[in-house]
Amino acid sequence: MYLVEMANTYGSEQGYVLLWGIFKKPIVVPCSPKVMGSICKSNEPKSKGLGGSYRFLLPWLGEGLLVANGEKWARNRRLLTPAFHFEILKPYTKVFNQSADILVKKLMMKAECCERFDVFQHISLCTLEVILKCAFSYSKDVQNAGETNPYVKTVNRLTDAVIYRFLRPITFFDTVWNICPVGRQFNKDCEFVHSVAEEIIDKRRETLEQTGSPKSGRYIDFLDILLTARDEEGRGLSRLEIRNEVDTFLFEGYDTTASAISWILYSLAENPECQRKCQAEIDEVLDGRESDDLEWSDLNQLEYLTMCIKEGMRLHSPVPGVSRETTQDFDLGDRVAPEGTIIVINIWILNHMENVWGPDHMEFKPERFSKENIDKIEHFQYVPFSAGPRNCIGQNFALNEEKVVLSKLLRNFTFRLDPNHKVEKSLSGVMRTKDGMYMFAEKREL
Ligand code: HEM
Numbered sequence: 001m002y003l004v005e006m007a008n009t010y011g012s013e014q015g016y017v018l019l020w021g022i023f024k025k026p027i028v029v030p031c032s033p034k035v036m037g038s039i040c041k042s043n044e045p046k047s048k049g050l051g052g053s054y055r056f057l058l059p060w061l062g063e064g065l066l067v068a069n070g071e072k073w074a075r076n077r078r079l080l081t082p083a084f085h086f087e088i089l090k091p092y093t094k095v096f097n098q099s100a101d102i103l104v105k106k107l108m109m110k111a112e113c114c115e116r117f118d119v120f121q122h123i124s125l126c127t128l129e130v131i132l133k134c135a136f137s138y139s140k141d142v143q144n145a146g147e148t149n150p151y152v153k154t155v156n157r158l159t160d161a162v163i164y165r166f167l168r169p170i171t172f173f174d175t176v177w178n179i180c181p182v183g184r185q186f187n188k189d190c191e192f193v194h195s196v197a198e199e200i201i202d203k204r205r206e207t208l209e210q211t212g213s214p215k216s217g218r219y220i221d222f223l224d225i226l227l228t229a230r231d232e233e234g235r236g237l238s239r240l241e242i243r244n245e246v247d248t249f250l251f252e253g254y255d256t257t258a259s260a261i262s263w264i265l266y267s268l269a270e271n272p273e274c275q276r277k278c279q280a281e282i283d284e285v286l287d288g289r290e291s292d293d294l295e296w297s298d299l300n301q302l303e304y305l306t307m308c309i310k311e312g313m314r315l316h317s318p319v320p321g322v323s324r325e326t327t328q329d330f331d332l333g334d335r336v337a338p339e340g341t342i343i344v345i346n347i348w349i350l351n352h353m354e355n356v357w358g359p360d361h362m363e364f365k366p367e368r369f370s371k372e373n374i375d376k377i378e379h380f381q382y383v384p385f386s387a388g389p390r391n392c393i394g395q396n397f398a399l400n401e402e403k404v405v406l407s408k409l410l411r412n413f414t415f416r417l418d419p420n421h422k423v424e425k426s427l428s429g430v431m432r433t434k435d436g437m438y439m440f441a442e443k444r445e446l
Contacts, residue, residue, distance in 0.1 A: 031349050033380035035332055039324055039345055040380065040388035045069035047325035047342050050172055053429070054323075056165045057251070060158055060190050062240065064248030065393065077393070079229040079237065080245065083222050084393055089400060090296050091219035092134050096401050097293040099129045100408035102143045107413060111441040116418045118436040119265055123405070124258040128152060130401060131253040135246050136200050136223040151196055154189045159255055161186040163428040197243045201227075222249055249394070255430045256318050257398050261405055262437055264312030266423060267364040269415040269439055274366060278305045279414070279444070282407045292411055294404045302403055305410075307366040309402050313384040314357075315364055318431050320348040322386055347383060348431075356381055413441040 046069060048055040054067045061067055065076050082088070103126045110117045125143045132138035132151075140149060147153050164182050165171045177183035204223055226242045237245070268275040281304045286292055323344045330337040337343060352361045356378070357368070367373060385392035392398070409415070417423070418438035426432045 031346060031353075032333075033350070033378045036345060036350060036383060037380035037387070038332065039330075039343060040383070040386060040390070042324070042330070043389070044324040044326055044330065044343075047323060049325070052323070052325060052342060053166055056162050059187065060162075060193070061248045061251055062244035064244035066248050066252055073390075075231055076237070076241070076245070077389075079231060080225070080393060082229070083225040084397060086396070088220055088225065089397055092130075092397065093294065093296045093299075093400065093404060095130055095133045095219070096404035097408070099126050099133070099143065100405045102126070102129070103405070104408055104412050106143065107409070107441050108443065111413060111443045114440065116421075116438045116440050119415075119439050120258065120262045120433055120437045123262045123265075124156075124255070125152070126405060127258040127261070127401070128155065128254045130257075131250055134221055134397075135249045135253070136197070136204070137218060137221045138200075151193070154192050155250065155254070158186065158189050158193065159251065161189070166429065193247065194243060197246050198239070201239060201242055201246070222246065252392075253394055253397070255432075257401055259316070259318035259430045259432060260309075260313055260398065261402050262433075263316035263318065263431065264309055264402065264406060265409065265415055265439070266417070266437055267312050267315060268308060268410070269417045271364050272414075274308055274364065275410065275414065278308055278406070279410050281305060282411050283446070285407075286411065292408070294407050298407075299400055299403050302407065304366065305403060305406060306399075307369040309399065309406070310369040310382075311364055311366045314351045314368070314382060315362070316425075316431055317348040317351050317384065319384065319386075319429070320427070320431055321346045347386075350381060350383065353381075411446075412444060414444055416440045416442065 046052070046054040046067060048058065048067065048069075057067055063072055065073065065080060068076060103122060106122060107117065109115075125146055129142035132142060138151075140151070142149060142152055145152070147156070161182050165177060165186075171177045171180060171183065178187065201223065205227055208224070208227055223242070223246060226237055226245055228236070230236050268278060281302060285294075285298050285301050321344050323342055326337050326339055326341045326343065328339050330339075330341070330343075351357070354361055368377075380387055383391075385395040385398075416439060418440060421436070421438040423437050424434040426434045
C-alpha cells in the first residue's frame with residue numbers, strides 16, 4: 001500500500017512528504033524546505049525495523065556510516081571525516097582521469113562504427129572502477145572485464161537485490177527473504193564481497209604494521225585512513241567496522257555517481273546548445289596543454305559545467321528520497337507525526353515544486369544555478385546530497401568525479417540521443433532507467 005502511495009507522490013506535481021506507521025494507513029503532508037529542514041536537522045534515526053528500507057542493507061553494509069545511528073554513527077562520522085579532506089581528495093583527480101580515459105577509449109570504438117550504446121552501463125563500470133581504486137586501491141581491470149570480473153558481477157547483483165526487495169513487501173520478512181532465490185543469492189554474495197574485503201584489509205594491515213605508513217608513491221586511499229583512524233581514547237576501528245565502511249563507500253559511491261553523470265549527459269544530449277557551451281568551456285581550460293588531463297585547480301574553473309551538473313542533479317535527483325523514523329512525537333508545522341512513524345523525505349518532489357522552480361520545472365535550465373540566481377534558492381530547497389548532520393560525506397568526491405568524467409567525455413565527443421529509444425526513469429533507491437539510456441557519440445575534431 002505505502003509503496004503505491006510513494007510511487008504516486010514521486011510522480012506528483014505537488015510536494016508531499018509521506019509518512020506511515022507500520023501497518024498503519026499512510027499519511028501525506030505537504031512538503032516544504034521547512035519540513036525538510038526540521039527532519040534533516042533532527043537526530044531522528046534511520047529505520048531498521050520491518051518496513052524501514054535501511055534494514056535491507058544491513059547484511060551487506062552492517063552498521064556502516066549510512067545505516068548506523070546514535071553514538072556509533074557519531075563516533076564513526078568523526079573518524080571518517082578526515083578521509084574526505086581536500087588533501088586526500090586531491091590525488092584522486094588522477095584516478096578519475098585514468099578511469100575516464102579508459103571509458104573514452106571504449107566509446108571511441110562505438111563512435112567509429114556509429115554504434116549506439118547504453119550510457120548508464122558504461123558509466124556504471126567507470127564509477128565502480130573509480131570507487132574500488134579510491135576505497136582500497138583495487139587494481140584489477142574493471143571497465144574492460146565488466147561482468148566477467150566476479151567481484152563486479154557480485155556488487156551489481158547485490159545492488160539489484162536490494163532494489164528487488166524494496167519493491168516487494170512480502171520479502172520484508174527475513175524468513176521469506178532467506179528462502180527466496182534472490183535472497184539466498186544475496187546472502188551468498190554478501191559472504192563473497194565480505195571475504196574479498198577482509199583479505200584486502202588483512203594484507204594492508206600487515207603492510208602498514210611492517211612499514212608504518214602507506215606504500216610510497218601510492219595515494220592514500222580510504223582503507224589507509226580507516227586503518228589508522230583513532231578516537232579521543234586512542235581506539236581504532238575493528239576489522240568488522242572497517243569492512244562495513246569499505247562496503248558502504250562502495251555502495252554509496254558507485255550507483256549514485258553513475259546515475260548523476262548519466263542523467264546529466266542525457267540532459268546535455270537533449271540540449272545541444274548547453275552541450276556546446278560546456279565543450280567551449282572545457283576546450284578553453286585545456287587550451288595549449290599537452291595533456292587532456294584535468295588538474296585539481298581546473299575543477300573550480302568549470303563554472304558552466306558546474307551549473308549543468310547542479311541542474312542535472314535537480315532535474316533527475318540521483319538519490320530521490322531518504323527516510324527517518326520518529327522516536328517521539330515530531331512537529332511538522334501543521335501536524336504532528338506520532339512516535340514510530342517512518343517519514344519518507346521526497347527529494348525529487350522538492351526539486352520539482354512548481355511554486356519554487358516555476359512552470360518550467362521539468363526543463364533543463366542551468367541558469368537557475370548561475371552566480372546571480374543561486375542565492376535565491378532557499379535553504380533545504382535544493383538538497384541532492386541531503387543536508388544537516390547526516391548529509392552525504394562523499395559530496396565533494398562525487399562532484400569532482402562528475403566534473404572530470406564529464407569533461408573528458410565532452411572534450412572527445414558530442415552526444416546525441418537515439419531517436420528510436422525512449423528513456424524512462426525507474427524508481428528505486430537511486431534514479432535509474434527502465435530499459436537503458438541509448439545514445440550515439442560523435443568524435444570531435446579538435
Ligand atoms: C552524485 C553522487 C551522490 C549522491 C547524489 C549522494 C547522495 C546522498 C544522500 C542523499 C545521502 C543521505 C542518505 C540518507 O540520509 O539516507 C548520502 C549519504 C551518504 N553518502 Fe552519498 N551521495 C553521492 C555520492 C557519494 C559518494 C561518492 C560517497 C563515498 C565515497 C558517498 C558516501 C555517503 C555516505 C557514507 C553517506 C552516509 C553519511 C552519514 O549518514 O553520515 N556518497 N549520500
